Amino acid sequence: EPEVTQTPSHQVTQMGQEVILRCVPISNHLYFYWYRQILGQKVEFLVSFYNNEISEKSEIFDDQFSVERPDGSNFTLKIRSTKLEDSAMYFCASKRGTSGYNEQFFGPGTRLTVL
Amino acid sequence: TQLLEQSPQFLSIQEGENLTVYCNSSSVFSSLQWYRQEPGEGPVLLVTVVTGGEVKKLKRLTFQFGDARKDSSLHITAAQPGDTGLYLCAGGWSGNTPLVFGKGTRLSVIA
Numbered sequence A: 001e002p003e004v005t006q007t008p009s010h011q012v013t014q015m016g017q018e019v020i021l022r023c024v025p026i027s028n029h030l031y032f033y034w035y036r037q038i039l040g041q042k043v044e045f046l047v048s049f050y051n052n053e054i055s056e057k058s059e060i061f062d063d064q065f066s067v068e069r070p071d072g073s074n075f076t077l078k079i080r081s082t083k084l085e086d087s088a089m090y091f092c093a094s095k096r097g098t099s100g101y102n103e104q105f106f107g108p109g110t111r112l113t114v115l
Numbered sequence B: 001t002q003l004l005e006q007s008p009q010f011l012s013i014q015e016g017e018n019l020t021v022y023c024n025s026s027s028v029f030s031s032l033q034w035y036r037q038e039p040g041e042g043p044v045l046l047v048t049v050v051t052g053g054e055v056k057k058l059k060r061l062t063f064q065f066g067d068a069r070k071d072s073s074l075h076i077t078a079a080q081p082g083d084t085g086l087y088l089c090a091g092g093w094s095g096n097t098p099l100v101f102g103k104g105t106r107l108s109v110i111a
Helices: none
Strands: A005-007 A010-013 A019-024 A031-037 A044-050 A053-057 A065-068 A075-079 A088-095 A110-114 B004-007 B010-014 B019-025 B031-037 B044-049 B055-058 B061-065 B071-076 B085-092 B105-110
Touching: A005 A088, A010 A019, A019 A031, A019 A088, A019 A110, A044 A065, A044 A075, A075 A088, B004 B085, B010 B019, B019 B085, B019 B105, B031 B071, B044 B055, B044 B061, B071 B085
Parallel strands: A010 A110, B010 B105
Antiparallel strands: A005 A019, A019 A075, A031 A044, A031 A088, A044 A053, A065 A075, A088 A110, B004 B019, B019 B071, B031 B044, B031 B085, B055 B061, B061 B071, B085 B105
């Protein structure tokens, strides 16, 4: 069964460094998302992406964040200058199309630790 | 503002018992998803409910969407230790809008 994959599984970085989190969505899916989950808290939306542009973003997704689909398979989240509070699990999700309901499939996540 | 509230927050039961967990909101959703999440892993989709009053069964799990599409419940019959995990509900609207998650119910089934 097709699934969303993410790399790396764990990323440790120093405050102020740039990180790129990578995702390969399910191949016939058209909508892509990034969410994050700070330890012990709920899953929060960051950004959605469709047709090579951002569809929607939350107030968490400030100028330090960017997303890109550099080729036909990868979807990346870049954090330009990491802060301690960026430490969290980051989940990529994808959705097939504009069906009437919003069924999103999640990857296993990247645990980002900012020291 | 808590759009989706899940209760109870924690639940510890003996193997073989039945349980129900709840997901409530003041908002109307086009669909509601239930996910299960293991520690350090991503949410795994269990079911999507879209019609008010809809009931879906997945083996020993029964999911119900409220008539007004504002709330949902998950009932587990004869719980097993393998059911242990964090159960998340997430509400969505049509199109590609982001999902709104509850905080989850952490279930522990003791053998």
